[in-house]
Amino acid sequence: MDSPGATAHGPEIWVRGPVAPPPRAEVPPPGAEPGAGAGPESAAAPSPVPRAGGPAWVSAHGGAGASTLAAVLGGVDSGNRWSDPARGEPRDVLLVARTHAAGLTALSQWLDLYRRGEHPPGVEILGAVLVADAPGRLPRQLAQRVKVIGSVVNVHRVPWVPTWRTGKLDGPLPREIGALARVLQKHYRPAEEK
16 A cells, blocks of 8 residues: 555655756646747756856746846846756756745745656756845744745745845845855856856
8 A cells, every 4th residue: 555645656755955856748837838848858967067157047926036136146037937958048947936925835836846847857946045025024924934945945045135126236245145146156157267
């Protein structure tokens, strides 16, 4: 008799951190344009040296902040669809969501799609980037949800940045973004080293 949560290949388990699951047929997320993310399978092995370019910033929902983060930290704004390495798009993905309840729910749905293998072959999640939806601390119930998400994937927090609201993106980065910037420096070399 099968145990709850078991699949034909064994029990389901979640692993924290970047993981490349076995390739499966791709199904675009709800609301994505038909064929977005579909492509031939490829066996892209992780590279031991930093790659040129930057990650794909994938919005878990509208207004998540992926465009701003791509402009400030580099990389590609993939909108509300998976990046597709078969089309020359970055294989490394950072899922972006706001810290309000709807944003955290949307992020959880994207993580579940990834867990089920419903993404283009070769995609790897580097982490989740949670952008503050308001200044100040999170309410307890939202902080608890962030903790649960952090048990599944590396979470990077981006504080409320008032100047970003007015389009001023060239100022100094908040110190809270330091860990995220270090992850990007580790995975990517500057454009002039391509």
